[in-house]
Amino acid sequence: MVKVAICAPGKRIERERADAVLDMVAGDAEIDLKFHPQCFARHGHFAGDDAQRLAAFLECANDPAVDAVWFAMGGYGANRIAADALAGLTEAAREKAFLGYSDNGYLLGALYRAAIGRPVHAPLVGDIRRDGGDKAIKRVTDWLKGEKDGLEPTIAGQPVAAFNLTTLAMLVGTELMPDLSDHVVMVEEVAEHLYAVDRLFFHVTQHLAQQNIAGLRLGRVSDVPENDRPFGSSPVEIAQYWCAKTGISYLGLADIGHDEANKIVPFGLAGSRSPA
Amino acid sequence: MVKVAICAPGKRIERERADAVLDMVAGDAEIDLKFHPQCFARHGHFAGDDAQRLAAFLECANDPAVDAVWFAMGGYGANRIAADALAGLTEAAREKAFLGYSDNGYLLGALYRAAIGRPVHAPLVGDIRRDGGDKAIKRVTDWLKGEKDGLEPTIAGQPVAAFNLTTLAMLVGTELMPDLSDHVVMVEEVAEHLYAVDRLFFHVTQHLAQQNIAGLRLGRVSDVPENDRPFGSSPVEIAQYWCAKTGISYLGLADIGHDEANKIVPFGLAGSRSPA
Numbered sequence: 001m002v003k004v005a006i007c008a009p010g011k012r013i014e015r016e017r018a019d020a021v022l023d024m025v026a027g028d029a030e031i032d033l034k035f036h037p038q039c040f041a042r043h044g045h046f047a048g049d050d051a052q053r054l055a056a057f058l059e060c061a062n063d064p065a066v067d068a069v070w071f072a073m074g075g076y077g078a079n080r081i082a083a084d085a086l087a088g089l090t091e092a093a094r095e096k097a098f099l100g101y102s103d104n105g106y107l108l109g110a111l112y113r114a115a116i117g118r119p120v121h122a123p124l125v126g127d128i129r130r131d132g133g134d135k136a137i138k139r140v141t142d143w144l145k146g147e148k149d150g151l152e153p154t155i156a157g158q159p160v161a162a163f164n165l166t167t168l169a170m171l172v173g174t175e176l177m178p179d180l181s182d183h184v185v186m187v188e189e190v191a192e193h194l195y196a197v198d199r200l201f202f203h204v205t206q207h208l209a210q211q212n213i214a215g216l217r218l219g220r221v222s223d224v225p226e227n228d229r230p231f232g233s234s235p236v237e238i239a240q241y242w243c244a245k246t247g248i249s250y251l252g253l254a255d256i257g258h259d260e261a262n263k264i265v266p267f268g269l270a271g272s273r274s275p276a
Numbered sequence: 277m278v279k280v281a282i283c284a285p286g287k288r289i290e291r292e293r294a295d296a297v298l299d300m301v302a303g304d305a306e307i308d309l310k311f312h313p314q315c316f317a318r319h320g321h322f323a324g325d326d327a328q329r330l331a332a333f334l335e336c337a338n339d340p341a342v343d344a345v346w347f348a349m350g351g352y353g354a355n356r357i358a359a360d361a362l363a364g365l366t367e368a369a370r371e372k373a374f375l376g377y378s379d380n381g382y383l384l385g386a387l388y389r390a391a392i393g394r395p396v397h398a399p400l401v402g403d404i405r406r407d408g409g410d411k412a413i414k415r416v417t418d419w420l421k422g423e424k425d426g427l428e429p430t431i432a433g434q435p436v437a438a439f440n441l442t443t444l445a446m447l448v449g450t451e452l453m454p455d456l457s458d459h460v461v462m463v464e465e466v467a468e469h470l471y472a473v474d475r476l477f478f479h480v481t482q483h484l485a486q487q488n489i490a491g492l493r494l495g496r497v498s499d500v501p502e503n504d505r506p507f508g509s510s511p512v513e514i515a516q517y518w519c520a521k522t523g524i525s526y527l528g529l530a531d532i533g534h535d536e537a538n539k540i541v542p543f544g545l546a547g548s549r550s551p552a
Contacts, residue, residue, distance in 0.1 A: 043508065044505065044506050044507055044508025044509075045470075045471055045503070045505055045506070045507045045508055046508070076471040076472075076474070076475060079475065079478050080474075080478070166475075169445075169446075169479075170445075170475050170476075170478060170479040171479075172449060173448060173449040173479075173482065173483055173486075174478070174479065174482040174483075175482060194321075195321055195352040196352075198352070198356075199352060199355065199442075199446050200446070202355050202356070202446060202450070203445075203446040203447075203449075203450065206449065206450040206451060207449055207450075210449075227321070229320065229321055230320050230321070231320055231321045232319065232320025232321055232322070233320075
């Protein structure tokens with residue numbers, strides 16, 4: 001039985017989505033999901049104020065009976081609690097998996113920097129809302145039970161990390177940023193104009209080049225808004241351009257993105273690292 | 277006679293706006309404005325491709341007969357040519373003023389880092405399109421002729437610099453970023469959600485704190501898009517929050533922004549630094 005505690009470092013999750021995920025695992029004797037009540041809290045933009053979101057994260061992460069902490073939603077807000085969250089972790093957090101993506105990348109990055117637990121880029125509980133979202137949920141629960149099918153397929157013998165591009169751009173150079181030297185770094189983006197993607201790549205590649213990463217892979221850049229004029233380069237061309245400028249190896253595509261197909265990327269070296 | 281060369285490192289300017297500005301100074305024997313033809317070029321998102329925009333900037337900056345280089349528009353693109361632009365400057369660039377803001381902050385920052393010329397946060401030629409835009413244009417031409425009325429009113433005995441917040445967030449930690457230690461740093465933003473402003477402040481304050489700046493001033497945060505839920509903090513509260521978190525002195529408001537009232541901030545120490 002893998003015990004999973006769910007909290008929401010950014011945005012709240014709608015109750016019916018949580019219920020849909022609970023229904024999915026109701027007959028599964030190997031998975032126990034528990035939503036922290038904070039998941040449904042509301043404070044302006046956030047699932048509760050900073051203190052509430054921080055407390056819920058720490059209750060989940062420091063519970064010795066829990067095997068994994070799964071983030072309910074992305075949104076915005078994990079960066080506001082990440083430094084305090086790290087400072088509040090106890091021994092009980094050290095062997096847990098922490099799963100999520102998008103805005104939760106601040107926490108995954110900070111955990112990885114501190115070598116606490118196993119940060120894992122993976123679908124969120126709230127991905128149930130997508131067409132085929134049940135597949136994203138099953139990918140996570142299967143991985144938690146020890147299956148490997150949901151792993152991002154290019155993961156091989158090198159350490160890896162995966163981030164939303166905007167999140168990584170805000171992370172670089174801060175007290176939360178992990179050392180990604182020799183890592184294959186995967187990035188994905190959603191709902192940004194291509195000129196903004198280009199701008200983020202300018203920033204991120206300069207920082208990653210300073211870290212001597214092994215190379216960069218591009219996940220999906222989806223839901224690009226229509227602009228008043230075409231940008232003139234595709235996402236792949238943008239990634240290749242800035243990688244070439246900064247001496248980073250562009251390694252091709254990664255199977256991650258803001259969609260139901262988003263694959264699992266355990267930070268660091270691959271291997272049998274699920275809680276099962 | 278102050279000779280001013282105009283180029284467009286990002287977006288093109290519409291011909292009728294250029295003409296309106298030429299009309300304004302037509303009777304002024306002290307100002308000579310010359311639009312580089314590149315200002316009207318078109319290449320996807322940009323006023324010509326990177327090579328064209330770079331060449332135009334260098335022609336203006338390296339022309340010994342020119343006293344000041346004024347940027348026509350913001351948009352996006354200055355960061356793509358800034359490193360090559362700096363590498364291509366000659367002695368003739370060293371005493372010029374370079375005027376603009378928004379996306380042109382990449383060039384202003386890089387020039388300041390290299391101690392080449394006098395970077396000046398100031399209205400763009402294209403600001404003529406705003407209600408009362410003629411006042412913004414006159415503010416620049418008056419400053420070029422030696423008047424001081426258009427200077428940002430809080431400028432005092434400390435070195436200053438001013439940036440668009442997104443531009444500064446993309447600049448920090450890169451090869452273009454100047455040393456802003458002991459500077460009063462002013463930031464302004466336009467058309468960003470407040471959660472994005474908060475996220476940018478998280479990133480920028482962490483970097484500026486590492487530089488030991490003298491303090492931060494907040495310009496206008498304008499045209500904030502409606503969000504599906506309120507953010508819960510005002511721009512001033514956001515600035516104060518992140519300054520407090522990172523040990524930066526929050527010094528109050530600055531009279532800059534994406535509007536016709538946008539005041540002039542010559543980088544560095546104030547004084548009689550206009551070309552007149």
